[in-house]
Amino acid sequence: AVVSTQSTGELESNDLFKEINSQFAAKQTKDVAAAIAMPKKKVKELKVIDPKMSQNLGILLNANLKSFTFDEIRSSILKCDDSESSLSPSVLESMLRYLPSAEDMGNLRQLKGEYDDLCSAEQFAFVLSNIPRIEPRLQAMVFRKKFEEELKELTPDIANVMAACEEIRESEKFSKCLELILLIGNYMNSGSRNANTYGFKLNFLTKLQNTKAHDNRTNMLHFLAELLETKHPQWVNFKDDLKSVEKARRVSDDQLSKQLRGMKKSLGNLKKELEFHKTPENLDDQFGTRMSAFLEVANDQYSKLETAYQSMGKYVTELITYYGEDPKKTNIEDFFSDIITFCNDFETARAENTKIKEAKKREEKQKEMKEMEKKKKKKKK
Numbered sequence: 001a002v003v004s005t006q007s008t009g010e011l012e013s014n015d016l017f018k019e020i021n022s023q024f025a026a027k028q029t030k031d032v033a034a035a036i037a038m039p040k041k042k043v044k045e046l047k048v049i050d051p052k053m054s055q056n057l058g059i060l061l062n063a064n065l066k067s068f069t070f071d072e073i074r075s076s077i078l079k080c081d082d083s084e085s086s087l088s089p090s091v092l093e094s095m096l097r098y099l100p101s102a103e104d105m106g107n108l109r110q111l112k113g114e115y116d117d118l119c120s121a122e123q124f125a126f127v128l129s130n131i132p133r134i135e136p137r138l139q140a141m142v143f144r145k146k147f148e149e150e151l152k153e154l155t156p157d158i159a160n161v162m163a164a165c166e167e168i169r170e171s172e173k174f175s176k177c178l179e180l181i182l183l184i185g186n187y188m189n190s191g192s193r194n195a196n197t198y199g200f201k202l203n204f205l206t207k208l209q210n211t212k213a214h215d216n217r218t219n220m221l222h223f224l225a226e227l228l229e230t231k232h233p234q235w236v237n238f239k240d241d242l243k244s245v246e247k248a249r250r251v252s253d254d255q256l257s258k259q260l261r262g263m264k265k266s267l268g269n270l271k272k273e274l275e276f277h278k279t280p281e282n283l284d285d286q287f288g289t290r291m292s293a294f295l296e297v298a299n300d301q302y303s304k305l306e307t308a309y310q311s312m313g314k315y316v317t318e319l320i321t322y323y324g325e326d327p328k329k330t331n332i333e334d335f336f337s338d339i340i341t342f343c344n345d346f347e348t349a350r351a352e353n354t355k356i357k358e359a360k361k362r363e364e365k366q367k368e369m370k371e372m373e374k375k376k377k378k379k380k381k
Helices: 005-011 014-024 030-037 051-064 070-078 089-097 102-109 112-117 120-129 134-170 172-188 202-210 220-231 253-277 287-322 332-380
Strands: none
Touching: 051 089, 051 120, 070 120, 070 134, 089 134, 102 120, 112 120, 134 253, 134 287, 134 332, 172 220, 202 220, 202 332, 220 332, 253 287, 287 332
16 A cells, blocks of 8 residues: 555544544534434334234225225225225225134224324224224125116126117028028039038138239139128128127126126125124114115116126027027137137128229239330331
8 A cells, every 4th residue: 555544543633533633524414413313213013913914904095095094994984985086996905805813803902092192004904993894884885886887887798789680680681691602612612522512610711811812912812702792792791790799899798797796796795794784882873774775776787787798698698599609619809809800801802802903903004005005116216
């Protein structure tokens, strides 16, 4: 080293160090100085719930329940408040997810005299633990909050499937188009074992473009589109008859069935839960009154929805059977998707036919112009 600490010893003095501090030491703001001077706030230790549970409840309180006091939360749950300003379905579901175990809530109830010594998360858990039958109560509230939303989602889905079935059965244009495809297929297969067949699987419609023409540029769909355009224009817009099929193909029968089963189960659970609320322990507890009224209306709405779903199933079965398919083996989403795919591919072929014709006209025009130029040149000679 060029300079060692040993050589600086004779330079050291308290006055020097004081001067250095006054000139260069970082200044402390009043707030920082005050914070250092203040004694640290004692962190309240958890008495019942585990740290992970405490963290989750803390996040819930800070993120979603900041604008509510514990008394307001308790009152909202007891009164089964269904107003827009009340606890949302997602918040109620979070409460259910982070609800302490029955044992922990029992232990929390024993700490009434130590409430002020509990941390915020345990105080919140203590409030919840003192609401009678808190878990099934929250489950019922979530179900009620989501019931109307599910109805609004399922009702049009069922209606779209039924409408699509009617459109496909009743469309003369679509039916004639299928007859024409069968005729073409039988003619092309004449002499083979597939000649004179009485029908074809509906998914065959999606494979028509695989049959290429001799020019290798067009296929069976282009031929069909041109045939309908020129010979049977009254049938060419068959897609216009099938307006509901696009919506219907997005509907999952399995999902519909699952949601209906879930609604029925929740209605049954609510009916059983109401047996425990005939005599409320608290005057503010309106669960029995409000949920009984909801159950009566919800049962009626569910009954209508279930009847509509059963009718939908009958429509679907009849349609699939009409087209020679096995209802037990045919997926309704695939059935509708095959029809829509065919419709879209057909419209694409129509558009391509138009482009081919336009290109051909341009070529012929260019050819005519060249011929005219040749004639002019000959005349000049």
